[in-house]
Amino acid sequence: KRPMRTNPTRYSLEFINKLLEHATEQEKDLIHFFLNSGFRDEETAFSKYGDIDFAKGSINVHAKPEFGWTPKDGEARTQDIVLQDRFLERMKNRMERTNRKPSDLIFPQVRKEKPDMHLIKIVQRVAKRAGITDKRITLHAFRRTFGSIVAKEYGLEQAKVWLGHSDIATTQAYIACDELTTEQSRKKVKNMFAGVGD
Numbered sequence: 001k002r003p004m005r006t007n008p009t010r011y012s013l014e015f016i017n018k019l020l021e022h023a024t025e026q027e028k029d030l031i032h033f034f035l036n037s038g039f040r041d042e043e044t045a046f047s048k049y050g051d052i053d054f055a056k057g058s059i060n061v062h063a064k065p066e067f068g069w070t071p072k073d074g075e076a077r078t079q080d081i082v083l084q085d086r087f088l089e090r091m092k093n094r095m096e097r098t099n100r101k102p103s104d105l106i107f108p109q110v111r112k113e114k115p116d117m118h119l120i121k122i123v124q125r126v127a128k129r130a131g132i133t134d135k136r137i138t139l140h141a142f143r144r145t146f147g148s149i150v151a152k153e154y155g156l157e158q159a160k161v162w163l164g165h166s167d168i169a170t171t172q173a174y175i176a177c178d179e180l181t182t183e184q185s186r187k188k189v190k191n192m193f194a195g196v197g198d
Helices: 013-021 025-037 041-045 085-097 119-129 140-154 156-163 168-174 182-192
Strands: none
Touching: 013 025, 013 119, 025 041, 025 085, 025 119, 025 140, 041 119, 140 156, 140 168, 156 168
């Protein structure tokens, strides 16, 4: 018997909003960053304000030779990730609020100019404050959430590009499908075939 593949973990919007309700402004910045960029843990830790193109409204991953760090597969995404205006405004506000410049890390260690490699602890603290104890908190689930939203809106190929996957099969295995009740499924199927005659 082949083992059944489990559905990849992603966060619901309800879950994310519950986190945001109990997060400080600094913590909200991190949660929104993961959700809007789809970046891997390390990509986020090494991100600088200069990686965000505020004029074009996009972001990409770039090598950070000063830290001896390169992105997975050694290169940037083949296409910039387009960002929503609200998120761009949030990042501008964070930059001003923390008195930073484009060459500065977005999420450095406290009182140090080094990448914070323990960003998970920040999200775990927020989850604890929100009383979330029944769910394992991972940063990768934000990435899957981003990928699932992009795939639903723009298709699997676009999700592959923005996630930085080299193989579409990786993206397919990555995307979490919507969990529907039987009644919801029935309504969707009815709509799918509504235009087909007798």
